[in-house]
Amino acid sequence: MLTCGELLVELLEAYGVDTVFGIPGVHTVELYRGLPATQIKHITPRHEQGAGFMADGYARVSGKPGVCFIITGPGMTNIATAMGQAYGDSVPMLVVSSVNNTEQLAMGGGRLHELPSQSNLVSGVAAFSHTLMRPDELPVVLSRAFAVFNSARPRPVHIEIPINVITAPADHVKRKLGALPSRPAPCxxxxxxxxxxxxxxxxxxxxxxxxxxxxxxxxxxxxxxxxxxxxxxxxxxxxxxxxxxxxxxxxxxxxxxxxxxxxxxxxxxxxxxxxxxxxxxxxxxxxxxxxxxxxxxxxxxxxxxxxxxxxxxxxxxxxxxxxxxxxxxxxxxxxxxxxxxxxxxxxxxxxxELIPDAWRGQQRVLQVLQQTLPELIIAGDSTQPVYSGNFLYEATQPRTWFNSSTGYGTLGYGLPAAIGAKLAAPERPVVALIGDGGIQFTLPELASAVEAQAPIIVLLWNNSGYGEIKRYMEDRDIPTIGVDIYTPDFLALAKGFGCHAARAESFVHLRELLLSAVQADRPTLIEVQESATFLSGK
CATH class of the missing domain: 3.40.50.1220 (TPP-binding domain)
Structure with missing residues (x-):
């Protein structure tokens, strides 16, 4: 018997999906039963927010929708932030989640992972959210989703499938998928x-x-x-x-x-x-x-x-x-x-003439990156070199500079997005440009990168806290509360996750580390301290 969950992965492969990001849970395991019969690769992040950011980075580089398998309840609340970033930046993302059995929906019975309506929860960060009530609906709903991705303003789509529908028989379902509509032509x-x-x-x-x-x-x-x-x-x-x-x-x-x-x-x-x-x-x-x-x-x-x-x-x-x-x-x-x-x-x-002196060191770091790795892709977080780079950096191709400092503006994006980008373009060097504050949001995804054999380069800009917010507070004579956060030993942490790690001591040293990292078989974390003398040119 073919189940609805098995039919789902079969139809996703028919639409060209080759990678899925997700963390299996008791409510979603039946979505995984059919994966071995396909060529779809599964990547396991360490948090559902990481899954969403990986799918985002994958989509931005490949131009194809990033696909996630997410559990009911906490899985959806965790990925909502990543969906918000993708929604704000018009990034195609398909989020397939489980939901409680059909007879349990909206009953408030205190079931595992139960929400009053997780579809309503994410509808504000999705082009649409659909609850699949029968396996027969699946081809039609997927056709709607891929029409959004290919022929309209691309944004996340959420499809939730009740647990009893995931396991329901689907042999009788017609496999025909709707043709992708053409993109609109001008009047x-x-x-x-x-x-x-x-x-x-x-x-x-x-x-x-x-x-x-x-x-x-x-x-x-x-x-x-x-x-x-x-x-x-x-x-x-x-x-x-x-x-x-x-x-x-x-x-x-x-x-x-x-x-x-x-x-x-x-x-x-x-x-x-x-x-x-x-x-x-x-x-x-x-x-x-x-x-x-x-x-x-x-x-x-x-x-x-x-x-x-x-x-x-x-x-x-x-x-x-x-x-x-x-x-x-x-x-x-x-x-x-x-x-x-x-x-x-x-x-x-x-x-x-308007470039601030404080940006000059950051500008030189970006120049070293581009000169050393001319084909690179940079996935950035909300951090100072990204803020200045948004003004100063000139990419050589589209889809090679993107970050979370625009639109939704979340922290922690850069590391998992770089993993997704590397999986979409394994032949190209990919740099996660992230700060010491932002990386602590998603630091465990270093393990995901090692496991996925995605040898990204993490360029960590360390100013020992939330430096940009601190300056903003100082300029307005606001007490700097909550911005001088504890700074761990990132080199030791990265090595503990199985990565290479080193601190750049000069621009020449940075170039050497980059050349070594691009040849490595695992991720490399390169720390650049904002207070380093070489950044000021002294």
């Missing part, structure tokens, strides 16, 4: 209206968001055809190649870029929320768009949030940019000395 009239506006513009400017991560070639051609200085969000780093003459970096929160936005007569925003953490990271409310605004987004509700559009184009970013290029008659042949490139170059010079 021709809206494209024509946008092109008329863009052709009349004297000072156009482009804002790229994470929705363009799969359309780098089109984005490059479009900004060059428009000769438009271009800024991009954290999740769009690498869409324009490093050093492109029109690139402004992710500096929309800084005055020179804000002034350029105000000087522009048309702004074209593609695949971006125009949200606070990318455009007002200094939280002063002074990012403004006062020119005509064209917005392109796959999410209809997003098209007029934050900044209402003059032209709103509901479309996949790549298809919209292709349509714009055709309508513009773009022929290529960009001149690096163009007026737009000169405007962008002037702003970059102004930005260089």
């Amino acid at each position: 021709p009239e809206a494209i024509l209206q946008a092109v008329q506006m863009l052709k009349a513009a004297q000072r156009p400017l482009v804002l790229l968001g994470g929705g363009t991560a799969n359309a780098s070639a089109e984005a490059i051609r479009l900004v060059e055809a428009l000769d438009a200085p271009t800024a991009y969000t954290i999740n769009a780093k690498g869409v324009l190649p490093k050093g492109h003459p029109l690139a402004l970096g992710s500096n929309q929160s800084l005055v020179p870029v804000r002034e350029l936005v105000l000087q522009s007569d048309v702004v074209l925003a593609i695949g971006t929320e125009l949200g606070e953490t990318d455009y007002d990271g200094v939280f002063d409310g002074n990012f403004r768009i006062e020119s005509q605004l064209i917005r392109i987004d796959i999410d209809a509700e997003q098209l007029n949030r934050n900044f209402p559009a003059d032209v709103a184009i509901l479309s996949d970013a790549r298809m919209a940019m292709q349509a714009l290029l055709v309508a513009l008659g773009a022929r290529g042949g960009f001149n690096p000395g163009s007026p737009g490139a000169q405007r962008a170059g002037q702003v970059r010079s102004q930005l260089e």
Whole structure:
């Protein structure tokens, strides 16, 4: 007899799923019965939050949904934070959980792991949450989930299956899965209206968001055809190649870029929320768009949030940019000395003068990383080198710089996300850039990395506490309570988990450690102390 749980893994494999993250529990073990009959690899984190962050990192690098098997009750409350981060950053994630037997739902009988409604609990961090009441529903619900991942704004989907449904017979269920719907194409009239506006513009400017991560070639051609200085969000780093003459970096929160936005007569925003953490990271409310605004987004509700559009184009970013290029008659042949490139170059010079001295050591660390490991992927946490890197770091490709300091902004993300990224791209060096405070949220996932044979590099920025929050409190004359936390011996802990570990004593030493780590058969933790003399250049 084929059970619903066995059918689930069969259908997941049919959709191209090759990795599942989860911690087996008495309510989910029947989901595992069918795994040996597939090629799906199972990764066991040490906490369900880690499972969600691993799935997130895997999805960001691979472009495919990260899949989790999660137990009822505490498993779902544990993963909710990771789902919140994925929801905020539009990351595809499928969370399959158990739930109590159908006749026990909402009865309040004090059953193991019982919640009044775990579906309601996570509905705010999911595109949708569905309770599967019969095995026959499974192909339809999975088809709905993968339609969201492939053809709409990608966000987590939660499917909960009652324990008695997981074990129910499923031989009779039709295996046919729904075809993945095509992505939405732009309205021709809206494209024509946008092109008329863009052709009349004297000072156009482009804002790229994470929705363009799969359309780098089109984005490059479009900004060059428009000769438009271009800024991009954290999740769009690498869409324009490093050093492109029109690139402004992710500096929309800084005055020179804000002034350029105000000087522009048309702004074209593609695949971006125009949200606070990318455009007002200094939280002063002074990012403004006062020119005509064209917005392109796959999410209809997003098209007029934050900044209402003059032209709103509901479309996949790549298809919209292709349509714009055709309508513009773009022929290529960009001149690096163009007026737009000169405007962008002037702003970059102004930005260089604004770099705080405190960032210089962090900037040099990032440069050493990129020069030593040119193909690297950096999964960052909420830590100082990530904050500065969001402004300073220029990725060479999309999907190679991402972190939890934007959007939902959780701590502890960087380590498990790097594990997921490494499993998605085992041939590439992957660095978890994390602070001493953040790593203590998910430190046991070092064991998961060893077990999964994922030789990531953990670059630990150690300032012996919550340094950024401490400075924030000091600037406002607030007593620094709760920020000077106990700092353990991270090198000893990492070695105890089976990792290599060392402390960088200079930039040359850091490079040597990185070269050694990239050849290692296990994770390597490299500690960089913020107080180290070599970071100040003394």
